[in-house]
């Protein structure tokens with residue numbers, strides 16, 4: 102289902118060639134248990150240096166993707182832990198949006214295409230740098246629905262930030278097999294239309310594994326069937342749109358316990374030796390879901406329930422099947438994550454990855470260039486949890502702890518239509534920017550309504566930054582475009598320039614920013630008695646009894662730099 106809103110500027114940006122800059126690997130979810138990339142298949146550039154052909158084929162919403170609209174996947178695979186093999190098929194149902202004879206799907210070159218069938222007829226296909234172009238003997242007609250079966254097999258490559266697809270073992274020697282493929286892409290282990298803009302409306306996931314193991318995938322557990330050959334098939338059904346990288350298998354010697362929050366089923370999976378720790382630590386999920394429901398409304402995947410699953414890497418937001426590897430301890434990998442004494446009160450991975458159910462999974466960016474819609478917002482959700490539990494002062498303190506992590510080396514929004522990942526500033530600068538927006542709105546009752554309505558308006562949709570800006574401009578009744586652009590599309594943050602004239606008791610002020618139309622109110626003076634300056638890019642002068650050293654700027658409420666002379 103193409104849930105993207107029609108957006109003229111989006112289309113314009115797709116056609117814009119932007120100079121691509123290198124992006125360092127971000128380490129939020131990296132752990133020592135992570136495998137190194139396979140030596141045989143060099144990882145693609147992922148935004149480092151010039152985009153490769155693979156970056157462009159996977160990143161662009163090209164004509165053979167845009168001519169169809171995904172409706173349904175049934176991923177039906179068998180996983181052999183001994184041989185480290187996957188085999189099976191993805192049944193793909195789609196609606197044509199144009200008459201055409203070719204569509205683009207994707208599958209990593211390490212995996213073999215066994216056959217692609219339309220009914221019983223084999224289809225011709227061409228592979229190119231991770232893309233699989235499927236050709237049809239007859240023209241597919243606009244508005245008609247088609248279903249193809251894409252058979253594949255092989256050993257997936259273990260690579261990328263989170264391992265892609267990993268055949269591992271737990272400490273007691275049982276297989277522990279898991280997927281985490283955000284960034285590297287879901288086509289690392291299964292054939293699909295591997296992009297962010299178009300999602301299926303729902304999905305069936307069938308995973309056949311040795312009888313003694315458990316598979317936890319996304320959606321509602323529909324049952325398991327013994328196949329009589331030592332394997333059991335686990336069936337899951339996802340009742341909602343789902344982005345490709347969220348689709349997951351977690352296979353291991355899992356034990357299970359469950360709970361409820363109102364009508365919401367909550368299911369928890371951990372290894373036998375960790376069950377006691379899991380029962381204690383996973384109890385936090387309830388208050389986190391309650392906090393997010395307070396601000397945004399009902400948990401987005403009620404019919405699928407909420408699951409939290411132990412894995413050996415730090416964690417991932419897999420829709421309705423959040424994975425967890427944060428050592429059953431508060432903070433992030435046992436650190437005070439924002440360094441101000443608040444992070445040790447709760448489990449960073451449960452709070453962050455569960456927040457993605459609202460931002461990332463329900464509301465999804467239509468292009469990875471705009472991934473701040475996932476990460477900036479979810480990082481802001483962390484501070485909302487703090488505010489819900491401990492009050493506004495602690496929330497502001499918590500999020501300002503992120504300042505030390507901001508690099509301001511390149512814009513948060515990267516080149517569109519090129520597979521790559523925005524810099525870590527999308528998290529840290531993202532949350533500081535959203536907190537700045539709150540201060541600009543300067544009315545918490547309005548702010549809470551704006552946030553709630555923003556989520557409700559765009560839930561289950563794939564959107565771009567332009568949609569966010571348009572919504573906030575309209576609902577806040579302000580032209581916030583230059584502010585959004587300054588924080589998201591430029592490297593530098595705005596500088597409030599202050600010039601003091603002691604002789605006549607005045608201070609002159611202006612914003613120094615890349616956006617020529619930049620203007621933003623800001624609180625200055627004394628903490629106990631802030632006064633709002635309506636600063637613009639032009640110099641203005643005001644009277645002030647405060648001396649240069651006593652004149653403060655509310656930099657906890659606005660993420661800005663200040664110069665004084």
Ligand SMILES: [Zn+2]
Nearest residue numbers: 453457476479
């Ligand atoms: Zn995240």
